[in-house]
Amino acid sequence: MFGPVMSSSVALSLRCAASGCQGIRRSIATVISGNKTSKLVRNRLKEEVDKMTSQFSGFRPGLVVLQVGDRDDSNLYISSKLRAAAEIGIDAKHVRLPNTATEDEVLRSIMSINENPSVHGLIVQLPLDSVNHIDSELITNSVSPEKDVDGLSCINAGKLSRGDLSNCFIPCTPNGCMELIRQTGVSVAGKHAVVIGRSKIVGAPMHDLLLWNHATVTTCHSKTPDLPGQVGRADILVVGAGRAEMVRGDWLKDGAVVIDCGINHVPDETKAGGKRVVGDVHYASANQRAGFITPVPGGVGPMTVAMLMENTVQSAQRFLLRR
Ligand code: NAP
Ligand code: L37
Numbered sequence: 001m002f003g004p005v006m007s008s009s010v011a012l013s014l015r016c017a018a019s020g021c022q023g024i025r026r027s028i029a030t031v032i033s034g035n036k037t038s039k040l041v042r043n044r045l046k047e048e049v050d051k052m053t054s055q056f057s058g059f060r061p062g063l064v065v066l067q068v069g070d071r072d073d074s075n076l077y078i079s080s081k082l083r084a085a086a087e088i089g090i091d092a093k094h095v096r097l098p099n100t101a102t103e104d105e106v107l108r109s110i111m112s113i114n115e116n117p118s119v120h121g122l123i124v125q126l127p128l129d130s131v132n133h134i135d136s137e138l139i140t141n142s143v144s145p146e147k148d149v150d151g152l153s154c155i156n157a158g159k160l161s162r163g164d165l166s167n168c169f170i171p172c173t174p175n176g177c178m179e180l181i182r183q184t185g186v187s188v189a190g191k192h193a194v195v196i197g198r199s200k201i202v203g204a205p206m207h208d209l210l211l212w213n214h215a216t217v218t219t220c221h222s223k224t225p226d227l228p229g230q231v232g233r234a235d236i237l238v239v240g241a242g243r244a245e246m247v248r249g250d251w252l253k254d255g256a257v258v259i260d261c262g263i264n265h266v267p268d269e270t271k272a273g274g275k276r277v278v279g280d281v282h283y284a285s286a287n288q289r290a291g292f293i294t295p296v297p298g299g300v301g302p303m304t305v306a307m308l309m310e311n312t313v314q315s316a317q318r319f320l321l322r323r
Pocket of ligand 2: 080
């Protein structure tokens with residue numbers, strides 16, 4: 001879609017003196033910037049929304065982010081979604097329910113948003129933060145499939161698993177990962193892709209997307225034996241395990257494309273707040289082996305936000321075609 005967005009100090013071939021491997025040529029990975037790529041996507045979406053607004057007399061795509069409770073991480077992610085929406089011209093609302101909300105109250109709120117014709121996208125920010133037991137599967141399946149811009153309902157997940165990609169909403173994080181892989185110029189078809197994680201929001205849809213882009217896909221999880229061995233066969237590796245710096249550089253195949261979804265907070269006394277964010281990949285060592293790598297922060301995270309905007313604009317376009 002766009003030309004590659006890479007760090008300027010990239011694709012260098014260096015002699016690896018620091019690690020004592022004199023004479024062995026090693027390459028430093030090309031960094032794929034999610035910050036830059038997401039900005040390009042958001043700029044394109046702003047143009048599309050401006051066109052819609054002038055063509056359909058003031059029309060704006062509408063998005064609701066429904067939050068139950070008050071998790072700090074969710075608050076941070078939701079605020080960047082609202083900021084991105086405002087920049088693009090999407091009319092976004094944050095609906096907050098207290099952590100005492102019952103399953104029935106959440107369902108009633110979803111039903112009323114489902115029926116509101118000025119809302120084209122509805123997401124329920126996960127995980128739910130409630131003192132009551134709420135079945136999150138029931139909640140995600142109650143979002144109208146036409147407004148399910150997180151792509152987490154069975155209808156959209158089923159279409160994706162069958163390869164009906166142009167007729168569903170693709171979950172934001174895996175969709176963002178695919179966009180970052182596209183940035184590398186490495187074609188997915190015919191490659192061996194390894195996904196670590198099988199969650200509904202990251203690993204499982206990532207597997208489907210890679211498969212229907214014609215990779216041969218191995219999906220690993222907590223019961224997979226010999227994870228380093230599986231990783232070593234990956235031309236393309238996508239990691240969504242939630243384990244700080246678990247994947248080490250020496251596990252990787254030389255030149256692999258490494259996409260790190262992990263967001264983990266680890267103690268760091270040198271930082272304000274006493275912690276810092278790292279991915280699921282040990283960046284410094286992976287950088288010595290990979291061909292391309294996404295940083296954390298500034299990699300997959302901003303793409304998750306951009307892809308939510310993309311799905312919302314797409315939903316509004318489908319709405320305009322239906323009316
Ligand atoms: P999750 O629901 O906890 O799923 C984690 C998956 O990783 C599970 O399938 C689990 O296996 C697997 N796993 C855990 N430990 C493993 C190990 N040692 N070896 C192999 N597999 C292992 O988490 P999630 O919601 O998918 O999120 C994963 C990571 O991505 C987290 O760090 C999260 O913060 C991050 N995330 C980032 C974004 C973004 O925009 N950047 C968006 C969503 C999530 P089992 O199925 O066997 O338990
Ligand atoms: N669409 N996304 C959707 N639906 C959900 O239910 N949970 C969830 C979800 N996840 C989500 O929003 N994740 C997310 C994660 C990271 C960022 C944005 C969204 C992000 O922008 N991260 C920054 C900063 C990381 C930090 O400092 O904590 C980054 O650069 O990675």
